[in-house]
Amino acid sequence: MDSQFFRVSGVSKSFDGLVALDGVGFEAGKGQTVGVIGPNGSGKTTLFNIISGLLAADGGSVVFDGTEIMGWKPHRVVHRGIARTFQSARLFNNLTILQNCELPQFTGSTSTLFHSLAFDRGEREERERVRERANALLSEIGGGRLYPRRHDYPDTCSLGEQRMLELIRVLSVEPEIVLMDEPTQGMNPVWVGETLDLIEQQIAARGKTMIFIEHKMSVVMRIAERVVVLNHGRKIAEGSPASVRDDPAVIEAYLGT
Numbered sequence: 647m648d649s650q651f652f653r654v655s656g657v658s659k660s661f662d663g664l665v666a667l668d669g670v671g672f673e674a675g676k677g678q679t680v681g682v683i684g685p686n687g688s689g690k691t692t693l694f695n696i697i698s699g700l701l702a703a704d705g706g707s708v709v710f711d712g713t714e715i716m717g718w719k720p721h722r723v724v725h726r727g728i729a730r731t732f733q734s735a736r737l738f739n740n741l742t743i744l745q746n747c748e749l750p751q752f753t754g755s756t757s758t759l760f761h762s763l764a765f766d767r768g769e770r771e772e773r774e775r776v777r778e779r780a781n782a783l784l785s786e787i788g789g790g791r792l793y794p795r796r797h798d799y800p801d802t803c804s805l806g807e808q809r810m811l812e813l814i815r816v817l818s819v820e821p822e823i824v825l826m827d828e829p830t831q832g833m834n835p836v837w838v839g840e841t842l843d844l845i846e847q848q849i850a851a852r853g854k855t856m857i858f859i860e861h862k863m864s865v866v867m868r869i870a871e872r873v874v875v876l877n878h879g880r881k882i883a884e885g886s887p888a889s890v891r892d893d894p895a896v897i898e899a900y901l902g903t
């Protein structure tokens with residue numbers, strides 16, 4: 647494994663004296679799928695918020711492909727190649743499904759989108775490329791079910807479809823690393839299966855590195871190659887899904903809550 651590809655080390659974060667993360671580190675090799683598990687409140691989302699630049703850590707380091715990215719602004723992290731989904735889908739409800747898949751592709755701020763809606767020819771060409779990529783992903787992923795509805799708004803989608811749209815959005819920026827925060831949360835078993843197929847066939851198959859937070863052990867067992875276990879902000883275990891599942895410290899952490 648190329649452990650230099652993505653490495654988090656010694657990440658700590660407190661909120662008003664509450665220690666959410668205490669010296670957490672892990673690695674992901676290129677193309678690897680790493681699961682992050684742990685009881686509620688163990689610091690998983692906080693870890694993702696720090697990696698994606700939404701939250702400043704108190705200390706530690708996040709190195710991606712030889713570059714220290716700790717402390718970077720979120721959009722810079724995205725354009726460097728790390729994109730994420732959220733525990734509850736975060737979509738722009740005042741933009742159409744199609745525009746939701748276009749927006750993240752524009753560099754910089756939202757104003758770029760509106761600027762590029764205007765006149766400049768280079769920007770018009772960029773805009774066409776962006777639209778093409780958004781349309782291609784919408785017609786390809788999830789059996790293309792969102793494509794005919796691309797001019798509708800996200801609030802017309804079911805919860806499962808919204809999370810699918812979020813994954814399409816993430817893929818539209820062609821990231822090297824995809825972070826997913828509980829991608830199957832709140833879904834019925836049919837949607838869980840569909841989402842896992844999408845993750846395996848559309849994200850893993852594209853050679854993306856995936857780091858995902860998950861509660862369901864069955865999901866972890868199916869898609870993770872390696873698992874990192876957090877409890878009270880500390881890493882208590884790491885290894886293959888089977889070794890982690892059978893680890894007494896992990897069983898204790900889960901039963902103890």
Ligand SMILES: Nc1ncnc2c1ncn2[C@@H]1O[C@H](COP(=O)(O)OP(=O)(O)O)[C@@H](O)[C@H]1O
Nearest residue numbers: 661664666684685686687688689690691692693
């Ligand atoms: N923005 C915040 N302000 C204050 N406390 C927070 C904030 N974000 C998370 N926490 C606290 O940090 C701990 C870890 O939270 P979180 O990372 O969301 O856990 P998990 O995703 O593993 O359920 C929890 O005790 C939570 O209440």
Ligand SMILES: [Mg+2]
Nearest residue numbers: 690691692733
């Ligand atoms: Mg969480």
